Amino acid sequence: MIPRLYIDASLEAGVAAPLSAAQTHYLKNVLRRSVGDELRLFNGRDGEFGAEIAELKKRGGIAAVKEQTRKQDAEADLALCFAPVKRGALEHIIQKATEIGATQFIPVITERTVAPKLNLERLQAIATEAAEQCGRLSNPTICAPVKLSALIANWPPGRGLMFCDEAGDDETAEWGGQEGRAAPVLEALKSIDRNADSWAVLTGPEGGFTLAERSLLRDAEIVTPVTLGPRILRADTAALAALVLVQAAWGDWRRR
Amino acid sequence: MIPRLYIDASLEAGVAAPLSAAQTHYLKNVLRRSVGDELRLFNGRDGEFGAEIAELKKRGGIAAVKEQTRKQDAEADLALCFAPVKRGALEHIIQKATEIGATQFIPVITERTVAPKLNLERLQAIATEAAEQCGRLSNPTICAPVKLSALIANWPPGRGLMFCDEAGDDETAEWGGQEGRAAPVLEALKSIDRNADSWAVLTGPEGGFTLAERSLLRDAEIVTPVTLGPRILRADTAALAALVLVQAAWGDWRRR
Numbered sequence: 157m158i159p160r161l162y163i164d165a166s167l168e169a170g171v172a173a174p175l176s177a178a179q180t181h182y183l184k185n186v187l188r189r190s191v192g193d194e195l196r197l198f199n200g201r202d203g204e205f206g207a208e209i210a211e212l213k214k215r216g217g218i219a220a221v222k223e224q225t226r227k228q229d230a231e232a233d234l235a236l237c238f239a240p241v242k243r244g245a246l247e248h249i250i251q252k253a254t255e256i257g258a259t260q261f262i263p264v265i266t267e268r269t270v271a272p273k274l275n276l277e278r279l280q281a282i283a284t285e286a287a288e289q290c291g292r293l294s295n296p297t298i299c300a301p302v303k304l305s306a307l308i309a310n311w312p313p314g315r316g317l318m319f320c321d322e323a324g325d326d327e328t329a330e331w332g333g334q335e336g337r338a339a340p341v342l343e344a345l346k347s348i349d350r351n352a353d354s355w356a357v358l359t360g361p362e363g364g365f366t367l368a369e370r371s372l373l374r375d376a377e378i379v380t381p382v383t384l385g386p387r388i389l390r391a392d393t394a395a396l397a398a399l400v401l402v403q404a405a406w407g408d409w410r411r412r
Numbered sequence: 413m414i415p416r417l418y419i420d421a422s423l424e425a426g427v428a429a430p431l432s433a434a435q436t437h438y439l440k441n442v443l444r445r446s447v448g449d450e451l452r453l454f455n456g457r458d459g460e461f462g463a464e465i466a467e468l469k470k471r472g473g474i475a476a477v478k479e480q481t482r483k484q485d486a487e488a489d490l491a492l493c494f495a496p497v498k499r500g501a502l503e504h505i506i507q508k509a510t511e512i513g514a515t516q517f518i519p520v521i522t523e524r525t526v527a528p529k530l531n532l533e534r535l536q537a538i539a540t541e542a543a544e545q546c547g548r549l550s551n552p553t554i555c556a557p558v559k560l561s562a563l564i565a566n567w568p569p570g571r572g573l574m575f576c577d578e579a580g581d582d583e584t585a586e587w588g589g590q591e592g593r594a595a596p597v598l599e600a601l602k603s604i605d606r607n608a609d610s611w612a613v614l615t616g617p618e619g620g621f622t623l624a625e626r627s628l629l630r631d632a633e634i635v636t637p638v639t640l641g642p643r644i645l646r647a648d649t650a651a652l653a654a655l656v657l658v659q660a661a662w663g664d665w666r667r668r
């Protein structure tokens with residue numbers, strides 16, 4: 157197994173790339189690598205390069221960059237907007253969603269969000285590690301938390317939003333009679349004529365969205381409400397299921 | 413929140429249903445319920461019933477069964493055949509796959525399975541708890557582990573098998589030239605004219621399947637090999653993604 161590392165510096169054959177103290181610790185003490193051992197490096201812009209460990213010191217190291225091993229590919233913009241949940245489930249969402257291909261994580265504060273103190277640096281580290289291990293050429297972005305109303309008010313034009321309108325909410329009956337508003341997820345994905353270049357998925361807190369929040373979402377033109385089956389999914393299951401379906405229907409899971 | 417419990421006994425209005433010692437402990441000491449409090453009960457056969465706690469003792473209790481609250485619905489047979497992984501990831505698979513709707517779990521021993529000692533009782537308890545919480549009317553079955561060769565040799569006629577043929581395996585190139593054998597997952601699901609009454613998903617161990625195993629699988633008529641995108645998914649991510657896609661394309665996630 158050749159270790160893959162994300163670095164921020166520019167990559168081209170022949171340059172010396174800096175390794176952080178955390179990276180040298182990981183290479184030396186976790187993976188037991190030493191000077192001369194092989195690496196793969198990517199930075200989200202220049203593709204992936206082979207490299208050789210040239211220096212491993214406590215405060216950092218140096219990698220000698222060699223030939224490009226993969227070209228940077230265009231990546232569809234896929235954001236996960238999620239109401240923060242308990243730490244275990246949250247870290248799980250970040251890791252799995254990175255593997256599935258989310259490019260941006262936006263914590264959303266809703267009325268029923270039991271707002272935990274988010275350690276954004278730790279979440280970024282989890283995303284970066286997952287990106288390194290799953291073979292991605294990019295590192296997902298962790299955004300600062302934003303209120304749901306502000307998220308919708310400042311929504312970027314042209315980015316669609318798939319709203320997972322969970323069953324199991326007491327207020328579900330409110331839209332029971334409005335045929336066709338929340339459709340089964342693949343039906344909804346098929347009915348939209350869109351080559352998802354920019355898309356986002358929104359999942360709620362354990363207690364669901366309030367009636368006012370659901371009304372706000374359903375009134376927004378960019379929003380496609382979908383259902384994810386008849387059972388009550390935990391917040392992390394719903395987030396990952398929605399991302400899987402977007403990737404399989406519109407994203408890079410269609411590639412041979 | 414009205415607690416939902418799975419019990420084995422028959423359910424009909426007016427009967428007294430036995431509660432196990434574990435259930436009375438959970439009701440009394442975790443949820444702080446007492447005699448007279450409401451329950452929901454299901455047994456996988458008779459639908460869901462309202463009930464009232466009639467007795468809560470250390471060795472067990474009794475619930476007075478009242479009216480039926482939901483009718484038993486026909487459930488599509490959806491098995492997850494999975495190479496056992498580390499405990500955390502394994503328990504995670506069982507919990508999430510139960511929410512997604514898997515009806516049967518079959519641990520599969522492959523050549524590269526680092527065979528852990530499986531605690532089938534604990535896995536069953538996790539599945540049952542997830543079934544209770546997600547509102548299912550059935551309790552998934554945990555099967556005893558079986559070798560891959562035996563699994564395929566004794567495959568039930570008429571049950572399809574979706575084989576997640578992971579990228580990232582060194583031997584992938586072996587089938588690189590055989591156009592159309594492993595298709596992107598939704599393409600494969602669309603191309604099969606089947607109203608999935610009986611279906612299964614197979615995911616491999618962390619090290620992937622061996623060349624001989626992949627050959628065995630690809631030669632079996634019941635097998636549909638699929639790919640799950642260009643990134644390397646962990647075993648638990650792959651299992652859940654595959655189940656989500658089967659449910660959304662063929663299963664009860666299509667229902668309004």
